[in-house]
Amino acid sequence: MSKAIPQPVTDLIEALSRLPGIGPKTASRLTYYLLRAPDELSLTLAGAIGDLKAKTRYCSTCFNITENDPCPICADTHRDRTQVVVVEAPLDVLAVERTGAYRGLYHVLHGAISPVDGIGPDDLKIRELVVRIQAGDVLEVIIATNPGMEGDATAMYLQRQLAASGVKVTRLARGLPTGGDVEYVDPVTLLRAFEGRHEM
Amino acid sequence: MSKAIPQPVTDLIEALSRLPGIGPKTASRLTYYLLRAPDELSLTLAGAIGDLKAKTRYCSTCFNITENDPCPICADTHRDRTQVVVVEAPLDVLAVERTGAYRGLYHVLHGAISPVDGIGPDDLKIRELVVRIQAGDVLEVIIATNPGMEGDATAMYLQRQLAASGVKVTRLARGLPTGGDVEYVDPVTLLRAFEGRHEM
Numbered sequence: 001m002s003k004a005i006p007q008p009v010t011d012l013i014e015a016l017s018r019l020p021g022i023g024p025k026t027a028s029r030l031t032y033y034l035l036r037a038p039d040e041l042s043l044t045l046a047g048a049i050g051d052l053k054a055k056t057r058y059c060s061t062c063f064n065i066t067e068n069d070p071c072p073i074c075a076d077t078h079r080d081r082t083q084v085v086v087v088e089a090p091l092d093v094l095a096v097e098r099t100g101a102y103r104g105l106y107h108v109l110h111g112a113i114s115p116v117d118g119i120g121p122d123d124l125k126i127r128e129l130v131v132r133i134q135a136g137d138v139l140e141v142i143i144a145t146n147p148g149m150e151g152d153a154t155a156m157y158l159q160r161q162l163a164a165s166g167v168k169v170t171r172l173a174r175g176l177p178t179g180g181d182v183e184y185v186d187p188v189t190l191l192r193a194f195e196g197r198h199e200m
Numbered sequence: 201m202s203k204a205i206p207q208p209v210t211d212l213i214e215a216l217s218r219l220p221g222i223g224p225k226t227a228s229r230l231t232y233y234l235l236r237a238p239d240e241l242s243l244t245l246a247g248a249i250g251d252l253k254a255k256t257r258y259c260s261t262c263f264n265i266t267e268n269d270p271c272p273i274c275a276d277t278h279r280d281r282t283q284v285v286v287v288e289a290p291l292d293v294l295a296v297e298r299t300g301a302y303r304g305l306y307h308v309l310h311g312a313i314s315p316v317d318g319i320g321p322d323d324l325k326i327r328e329l330v331v332r333i334q335a336g337d338v339l340e341v342i343i344a345t346n347p348g349m350e351g352d353a354t355a356m357y358l359q360r361q362l363a364a365s366g367v368k369v370t371r372l373a374r375g376l377p378t379g380g381d382v383e384y385v386d387p388v389t390l391l392r393a394f395e396g397r398h399e400m
Contacts, residue, residue, distance in 0.1 A: 004290075004297045006267040008255040012248040018241060020233050026221065032291055033220050034252055035265055036310070041218060042249050048212040049246040052231065053239055055208040065235055067206040091232055097204045110236070 009035070061132070063108040063125045065090045073106060080104040082139040086129065086158065088112050088146055096144065104142075107132065112150035113157055121157055129158070133165050140168040147174050147192075209235070261332065263308040263325045265290045273306060280304040282339040286329065286358065288312050288346055296344065304342075307332065312350035313357055321357055329358070333365050340368040347374050347392075 005013075009031055016027035034042050058064070059071035066072070073079060073093075083104030085096055093106050109124040121127075133141060143158055145151035159169050174192035176185060185193075205213075209231055216227035234242050258264070259271035262284075266272070273279060273293075283304030285296055293306050309324040321327075333341060343358055345351035359369050374392035376385060385393075 004264065004271075004273060004293050006256050006265055006271075008248070008251045008267065009265060012245075012252050015241075015245045015248040018245075019230055021226065021229070028291060028294075029221070030219055031252065032265075032289065034249065035256065035290070039253055041215075042253050045212075045215045045218075046246045046249040048208070048215040049234065049242050049249070051208045052212050052234055053242050056206050056235065064204070065206055065209060065232075067208065071204075071206075073204060089232065090235070091228060093204050094228075 058108075062106045063110060063128065064093055064106060078103075081137050083142060084129075084133070084138050084140070085142045085144050087144050088151065088154070092144060105138075107141075109145070109154065112145055112154040114150045114153075121161075124154070126158065126161065130161050130165070133162060133167055138167055140170060143169065143171040147172075258308075262306045263310060263328065264293055264306060278303075281337045283342060284329075284333070284338050284340070285342045285344050287344050288351065288354070292344060305338075307341075309345070309354065312345055312354040314350045314353075321361075324354070326358065326361065330361050330365070333362060333367055338367055340370060343369065343371040347372075 012031045012034070013024065013027045016022050016030055017024050022030075034045075056065050056067055057069060059066045059069055059074055061070050061074045064071050064073065068075075080103045083102075084107050085093075085102065085104060086107045086109060087093055087096070088109050088111060090108055093108065096102050096106070107125065107129050109126065109129070111119055111124050113119060113121060113124070129141075132138070141158070141162055143155045145154045145158075155171055162169050173196055174189070175196050176182065176189065176193045182190070212231045212234070213224065213227045216222050216230055217224050222230075234245075256265050256267055257269060259266045259269055259274055261270050261274045264271050264273065268275075280303045283302075284307050285293075285302065285304060286307045286309060287293055287296070288309050288311060290308055293308060296302050296306070307325065307329050309326065309329070311319055311324050313319060313321060313324070329341075332338070341358070341362055343355045345354045345358075355371055362369050373396055374389070375396050376382065376389065376393045382390070
């Protein structure tokens with residue numbers, strides 16, 4: 001870059017540009033914002049980024065991100081230990097928790113099978129899930145991988161892996177999103193909604 | 201937030217949400233990205249944020265952000281010391297530098313006059329500009345504040361403050377942006393283009 005930009009500014013712009021969805025323009029804007037903002041913001045941010053990995057780990061049961069192992073959900077004796085929702089990522093756990101309707105446990109795969117990206121079953125927490133199911137009290141595994149090619153492939157793989165265990169394996173329904181509009185919905189979603197139609 | 205989220209994760213989401221243009225959703229996405237990314241990225245980012253303020257300062261002449269005082273532009277003996285472009289922010293200096301056509305100096309105001317936001321002339325580097333112009337070799341001050349209400353108010357204020365110094369005060373032309381389309385341009389810009397029309 002031009003010598004009009006000091007090195008520490010260039011360094012931060014480059015580091016921020018490595019984050020997903022942040023291009024060089026956004027990175028410059030954020031950097032110059034931090035320059036003008038109170039020192040406290042930079043300190044808080046640098047500290048929080050430093051603590052993020054240092055103070056968190058995977059739960060050894062469900063592989064969600066946690067400060068303590070086991071995580072608060074796995075440690076909660078009031079939760080239903082017969083159901084396990086399988087998700088791709090920690091943010092999916094949050095989404096399910098926000099419904100307020102699910103009282104069972106989770107299992108975080110940390111990705112989905114994607115041959116294009118070189119991600120196979122061994123790169124995910126699938127073996128750990130199979131072992132966990134064989135070991136125990138679980139009656140139903142609810143697969144909540146993303147609706148899409150990779151999530152579908154992962155769901156099918158899981159179903160085959162879990163077949164021998166005799167546990168019930170279900171998958172979240174596909175159909176019209178609530179508040180959506182039939183006129184504007186994409187054809188694949190509409191097709192799935194037809195396939196999944198039920199008597200009223 | 202839910203107990204499904206460990207504190208270090210919440211802390212970083214909150215800190216990132218304080219940045220402009222980053223809402224809670226983007227902040228979560230970035231946080232969970234950092235959790236999955238190699239430690240090196242978090243370390244680089246935390247380091248770069250820490251260094252940003254620690255290793256930079258304002259140039260005591262032009263008030264651009266710099267590692268060394270005076271900044272490389274002010275220190276460059278090959279630049280034309282008779283012209284000063286006045287801008288609102290350091291990123292504006294970069295924009296002018298990118299044209300490759302300007303060889304003079306700069307003055308960064310660090311904002312624009314905005315009564316709504318409680319920003320008056322004393323909050324900007326205006327007095328420093330007046331002193332700088334009185335002191336010296338400058339023949340022309342080119343005002344390059346943003347085209348808009350606040351930039352216009354700032355430009356008018358500067359013009360009055362600099363009138364006594366006898367220096368030539370100019371402002372960047374307003375008109376149609378190159379590559380723009382008369383059909384889609386906003387009315388104010390079109391009006392300015394009419395006002396600024398010149399014989400061919």
